[in-house]
Amino acid sequence: MKERWVLLRKGADFAGIGERFHISPRLACLIRNRDITGDKNIESYLYGTIADLEDGMLMRDMDRAVEILMEKVREGAGIRVIGDYDIDGVCATYILLEGLKGLGAVVDTDIPDRIADGYGLNRHLIDRAFEAGTDTIVTCDNGIAAAEEIAFARELGMTVVVTDHHEVPFDEVDGGKRYRLPPADAVVDPKRADCPYPFKGLCGAAVAYKLMEALYESMGRDSSDIDYLMEEVAFATVGDVMDLTGENRIFVRQGLEMLQSTTNPGLRALMECTGIDRKSVGTYHIGFVLGPCLNASGRLDTAKRALSLLAAESKKEADLLAGDLKALNDSRKEMTEEAVREAVEQVENTASGRQRVLVLYLPGCHESLAGIVAGRVRERYCRPAFVITDSGEEGLAKGSGRSIEAYHMYEELNKCRDLFVRFGGHRLAAGLTLEKKNIEKFRQDINAVCTLTETDMTEKVSIDMQMPFSCVTEELLEELKLLEPFGKGNTKPVFAEKNVSVVSCRLIGKNRNMLRFRLRDGGGTDMDAVYFGDAGEFLEEVEAKYGRAVREGFFEGGYRRIRLSVTYYPGVNEYMGRKTMQIVMTHYQIV
Structure with a gap:
């Protein structure tokens, strides 16, 4: 999918802000890019507390x-x-x-x-x-x-x-x-x-x-x-994918700090069961490891199990419940992958896949997974997606939708409200129940009122700043912690560098489907880089740009032929007790 790279250029007195808040002008620029303006708001963003x-x-x-x-x-x-x-x-x-x-x-x-x-x-x-x-x-x-x-x-x-x-x-x-x-x-x-x-x-x-x-x-x-209940507020805020701005930022920051020393037997057991160190728990762990375990009980069994985990009074009870929830989530992952494959097949090979709003009917998909599958489809195609499944009620179907920023899903559904038995939601997500006979009419009607443009449906990569590799230091990483917690509405900063040469490259990962590079920028600074995207797709683009011969000999030196523009986030590679700076590539363009 073609991306649109946009370099943010929001002005402010970065030197003055840096001086007043004892931060670097670079960090002041990153804060301005998040539309945080005025000393009061900057103070709250950097140092806000429950008070x-x-x-x-x-x-x-x-x-x-x-x-x-x-x-x-x-x-x-x-x-x-x-x-x-x-x-x-x-x-x-x-x-x-x-x-x-x-x-x-x-x-x-x-x-x-x-x-x-x-x-x-x-x-x-x-x-x-x-x-x-x-x-x-x-x-x-x-x-x-x-x-x-x-x-x-x-x-x-x-x-x-x-x-x-x-x-x-x-x-x-x-x-x-x-x-x-x-x-x-x-x-x-x-x-x-x-x-x-x-x-x-x-x-x-x-x-x-x-x-x-x-x-x-x-x-x-x-x-x-x-x-102490702010632990659960933090869990819910991240797990329900709320914007980490304003009060949510304070709740999550405080809740994460509390989770490091939580006395809740259920939360302690769940972190232990999933291999998460309490001292380093963050938004990623809630969003992609712990939260899905709590959600899995409501999807495949009963959410009362998740409630029982939070309310557990003994370690023995908590350990048993945590193990059950992890097993349920593992099962949920397998079922999700199968449903996503079916959804992608439908998008790629049917007329409904060519519409601006994707309405996919997957009768065999477990209805509790419809929202997850819709989210995966939305991410892949950058279009609003509804996944509809069979309901247990005679003649009825249920659906879940996930949207893109330019499309207010609840308001668009409201335009077709006469088709639904019931519906609800908000800008980025919704649920609905309708008669099966109305699925095709819903597909046509929701697209008939859609005003999305091609630009709306093109993934936009917002770049905070161009930054040479020489600026990637431990001091920078330490200062970036002031911007945490990261998540929806407060994403990690995106840095970029252009015309980068490849010094070396090799496949990594259990399935040999990711890439580790040694890159060199225009100033002559070398930097290790990892790319967790699809190595196969990267090599296909190399072939399209430079030909089959370069692709086939890529790892034997063919990589020296190519130049890249990359977006990245700084990180640290720890190996055998040794720490070195590296970058995590998030997007690339072969130039």
């Missing part, structure tokens, strides 16, 4: 939610927390459960089964709560789109408090939006149009944490008693 978090009572209806829960806790009324089956929903459920138990509340939990119940509140869950004698339902990471179900719960005499972070459903009226809030006793969601809370990007677990923090303070308890 800088906004008061949760600023959220619309937070005062009402606190008032209700104070009364229910003091009365000893039964409270049921109803979460969701993904990492955010599980962590939010655990936060509310722990927080309410700490106040002496009579509280239990329920989490929907992905297959039997589907997403969010439904009548099964409400019936179960009513039969159990529940007085008050508190939702987390769901509820904002459950107007009918909440009305039903209210008719049964139950109190309902909604905490959520998803988009509020709306109708388009005269070119504007008319929002539809559910008829709950309190609706706490920073995405409410009338919510004055300044940071809108919180995950469901963070909203739940804000509620517990406000409740503790209102009941005369020190909210620092629940600081």
Whole structure:
């Protein structure tokens, strides 16, 4: 896929910023490239702490939610927390459960089964709560789109408090939006149009944490008693792929620090089981190792297992649950690879693969994997992708979508809302249920209203700065740590150098499908480089540019013929106790 390289050129007084904040002008430039401007925002970005978090009572209806829960806790009324089956929903459920138990509340939990119940509140869950004698339902990471179900719960005499972070459903009226809030006793969601809370990007677990923090303070308890729950806020923020900006950056930085010395038996067992050193746990480990294990239980079994892991009280129990979750995730990986192969085959060989919005029907794909497969398809083709699978309900299909930055998936689905039994989501991800007979019509209609251009669907590589290899030093690496944690919305800086010659090259990796180079820049500085992409694709491009002979003799010296432009991130190679600087190549152009 052809890429579009763009060198960022955002101006500022980098020397002055560097002097005021005791950083290099280069780091000041990287911060400006992340649209962090003004001394107050720069200070918060570099050194923000939990003391800088906004008061949760600023959220619309937070005062009402606190008032209700104070009364229910003091009365000893039964409270049921109803979460969701993904990492955010599980962590939010655990936060509310722990927080309410700490106040002496009579509280239990329920989490929907992905297959039997589907997403969010439904009548099964409400019936179960009513039969159990529940007085008050508190939702987390769901509820904002459950107007009918909440009305039903209210008719049964139950109190309902909604905490959520998803988009509020709306109708388009005269070119504007008319929002539809559910008829709950309190609706706490920073995405409410009338919510004055300044940071809108919180995950469901963070909203739940804000509620517990406000409740503790209102009941005369020190909210620092629940600081330890920021570990779960960090887990959920990274695992739910929220932007690591503003308050999320503070939550994740603080949570990662806490995870290094966590006393939670479940989290300790999961890190041990997956071979992660607690002292070096980072966003990568949550996003690609630990988080998928928690998500796997909700995908292939029940998310209640993941909740049990977080709530485990003994090492023995935690070790057993962690092992089960890792095994489930290993199984999930195999099933995912098979489904991705089928999806790619469909894109490459059918008419639907030539459309701007990819709608792929994979009846044999486990419905819990649809979102992962859609994400992989989106990454490969840089187009919005929906993967639709068979539902357990007669005549119905379920789908998950993953989007690109230029395409607001929830708003686009809203244009086709009459085709769906139900749907929900936000800018970059969505879920839907529809009748099987409407799949083809959905494919055509969603593309008919699509306004994406070729530029929108071309991967853009944003380069922070051109930097010669001589600048890659341990001092630079140490300073770059000030920009962490990295993730969505705060990605690792991208450096670039052009007209680089290849001094040596060899295949590496278990499957011999990655490359290790020795590169030399225009200033004569040599640097080791690793490329974790597909070596086969690289060699195909070499052949297209220089011919078959150069490709066939590439590792015997043919590499000396080529020149590269590369994007990279600095790193350290540690081998047999010896440390040397290296770069990790992220993209390349053969020149």
